[in-house]
Amino acid sequence: MVKDKPAVMDATSHKIWDLVTIGAGPAALSAALYTTREDITTLLFEKGVIGGLAAITDWIDNYPGFPKGVAGLELSDNLRLQAERFGAVIELGEVMSITDKGTHKLLATTSGDIKARAVLIATGSDYKKLGIPGEAEYFARGVHYCATCDGAFYRGKKLVVVGGGNSAVQEAIFLTRYATHIDLLVRGDSMRASEVLQHELNDYKDKISVHFNTTTDEIVAKDNVVTHVVSTNSKTGKQKNIITDGVFIFIGLRPNTGFLKDTKIALDEIGLIKSDSKLETNMPGVFVAGDVRSGATMQIASATGEGDTAALMIREFLHDLK
Amino acid sequence: MAKDITIYTTNTCAYCVMVKKWLGAKGHSYSEVNLDDHPERQKEAFEMSGQLAVPVTVITKDDDSKEIVVGYNLAKLAPAVA
Ligand SMILES: Cc1cc2nc3c(=O)[nH]c(=O)nc-3n(C[C@H](O)[C@H](O)[C@H](O)COP(=O)(O)OP(=O)(O)OC[C@H]3O[C@@H](n4cnc5c(N)ncnc54)[C@H](O)[C@@H]3O)c2cc1C
Numbered sequence: 001m002v003k004d005k006p007a008v009m010d011a012t013s014h015k016i017w018d019l020v021t022i023g024a025g026p027a028a029l030s031a032a033l034y035t036t037r038e039d040i041t042t043l044l045f046e047k048g049v050i051g052g053l054a055a056i057t058d059w060i061d062n063y064p065g066f067p068k069g070v071a072g073l074e075l076s077d078n079l080r081l082q083a084e085r086f087g088a089v090i091e092l093g094e095v096m097s098i099t100d101k102g103t104h105k106l107l108a109t110t111s112g113d114i115k116a117r118a119v120l121i122a123t124g125s126d127y128k129k130l131g132i133p134g135e136a137e138y139f140a141r142g143v144h145y146c147a148t149c150d151g152a153f154y155r156g157k158k159l160v161v162v163g164g165g166n167s168a169v170q171e172a173i174f175l176t177r178y179a180t181h182i183d184l185l186v187r188g189d190s191m192r193a194s195e196v197l198q199h200e201l202n203d204y205k206d207k208i209s210v211h212f213n214t215t216t217d218e219i220v221a222k223d224n225v226v227t228h229v230v231s232t233n234s235k236t237g238k239q240k241n242i243i244t245d246g247v248f249i250f251i252g253l254r255p256n257t258g259f260l261k262d263t264k265i266a267l268d269e270i271g272l273i274k275s276d277s278k279l280e281t282n283m284p285g286v287f288v289a290g291d292v293r294s295g296a297t298m299q300i301a302s303a304t305g306e307g308d309t310a311a312l313m314i315r316e317f318l319h320d321l322k
Numbered sequence: 323m324a325k326d327i328t329i330y331t332t333n334t335c336a337y338c339v340m341v342k343k344w345l346g347a348k349g350h351s352y353s354e355v356n357l358d359d360h361p362e363r364q365k366e367a368f369e370m371s372g373q374l375a376v377p378v379t380v381i382t383k384d385d386d387s388k389e390i391v392v393g394y395n396l397a398k399l400a401p402a403v404a
Contacts, residue, residue, distance in 0.1 A: 048340075049394070055336035073336055092344055092396065110396075140375040140392065148334035152357055153364060153374040246374065 011091040011111045016104055017043045018318055020116035022095045023256075025052020026300045027290025028122035029079040029088075030307030031314070036086035038315055043116075044083075045109060047094035051076020052124050053291070054300050058148045058174045063300050072148070075300070096259055100283055117285065117321060118314045121260075121273060122307065124291040125253035130162065134219030134226075135249070142226030142246045143219055147171040150248075154178045157245035160185060160229050161208075162216045168250040169193040169201050175248065176207045183242050185214045185231055187251075211242075219247055255292050268294040278313040279306065287314055324403045326382040327352035330367040337394040338377040344396065345379075350403055352379075 019035050021028035024046035035042045049055045057072035066075075080090070093110035098119060107114045127145040129135060135143055144150040151174065159179040161172040164186035170193075172184050189212050191198050201208065211231070217239075218230040228241045255271040266274040266282045272294035279287050289310040290296060290303035327345065329352055331338035345352050357364050357376065371378045371392045381389045381402045389402045 049336040050340065050343075051336065055339075058334055071334075073334065073339065076336070077339075092340075092347075140373040142374065144375070146337075149332070149337055150375045151334075152332045152361075152376070153368070155361060155364075 009089045016115040019118045021120040023122040024050045025124050027303040027307035029083045030304035031311040032083040032088035034311035036088045044090045045095045119286045121288045122290045123256035125255045128252045128254050144248045147174050151178050160244040160247045163250035165192040169197045182208045184210045186212050279310045324381045328380045330355045330378040333358045335376050340394045341377045
């Protein structure tokens with residue numbers, strides 16, 4: 001039998017929460033659905049968008065149960081509603097650090113200090129920057145990292161998209177609904193995107209031109225308006241100016257683990273969090289799920305699955321505490 | 323106190339949802355200009371914010387001065403609507 005609970009609580013509702021999740025993306029929202037159904041008091045901290053990267057993805061075709069696909073925003077909202085239905089509390093704020101206090105963990109947050117018996121780190125990752133001249137200067141004025149947010153400003157305009165992986169191809173295709181033409185600049189000599197996406201990209205040949213072996217060196221503007229990108233063909237060494245009204249950058253992701261720098265929680269060489277077969281980190285009672293976990297497959301379905309697994313492991317951990 | 327709050331949004335913008343959710347949770351009412359429904363008002367959003375990005379939140383204070391917050395930025399939004 002399911003039970004509906006009114007969710008009129010906030011971060012101060014419990015002196016010690018059974019579980020605090022850091023992040024409210026697909027992994028944490030799924031974990032919260034499982035824990036709250038078992039009366040494990042659960043608080044989720046979200047510094048950005050509820051639903052994480054899934055919420056800013058236009059369309060998702062590979063999440064099971066949606067034969068026609070589903071909008072990222074809709075899936076995220078459904079995950080949120082389902083977790084809140086059983087009593088999950090979402091606090092809009094950031095967790096800055098975790099300290100192990102033995103009987104509990106102390107989290108320093110933008111909403112003050114919060115105590116938790118168990119913690120789930122599900123912080124995912126953020127877009128990487130190119131680090132080239134013009135990138136920071138023209139951020140949000142011609143340089144962007146979120147197509148679903150800012151694409152609409154490029155109706156009838158020309159765009160450059162940088163990157164050769166799934167995100168770059170997916171977002172370039174999305175941007176064709178606004179832009180008249182897109183130059184896709186790929187550093188390597190082939191695409192890293194999945195076969196399915198590469199196949200789809202073929203259908204946009206008239207709108208998207210792919211440039212392989214092309215580095216993006218500088219974003220240039222005149223009177224504060226982006227005019228072109230300076231690129232180099234790494235095979236010939238030849239420089240070329242690519243005329244554009246804006247640049248969208250999708251060159252990969254950086255794990256959101258900076259807030260762990262003062263802890264002993266073990267990370268792998270790229271900064272993802274290591275865990276054992278129970279998804280527990282080397283700090284007892286601190287679990288990890290989703291994109292930020294070393295070994296994760298970086299998909300929404302796997303993030304929600306890991307969230308559920310972590311929830312069941314957390315239940316065991318809390319049970320053993322009693 | 324804010325006299326009027328207007329948010330420029332688009333259909334696919336998740337950060338716009340967050341600004342609306344946050345303002346709602348804090349008990350503020352607002353009006354919304356959806357730039358997908360009103361592309362002709364895109365220029366107005368750009369002229370106000372100087373940025374090609376949404377959400378753009380325009381807060382009109384009691385003395386009719388305006389404060390503009392681009393993005394989902396609670397560090398700026400919270401004092402602006404206070
Ligand atoms: C452009 C793009 C398209 C994609 N398309 C697909 C697709 O079609 N199908 C698919 O299966 N997957 C897709 N993915 C991958 C998918 O979005 C991720 O695998 C999934 O969102 C991971 O979920 P998560 O919960 O682990 O992390 P995230 O979704 O990254 O959520 C983590 C959340 O934690 C928050 N956070 C981080 N640090 C803190 C902190 N210190 N305090 C508080 N909150 C914090 C972040 O703001 C974020 O909201 C796509 C990704 C991108 C970038």
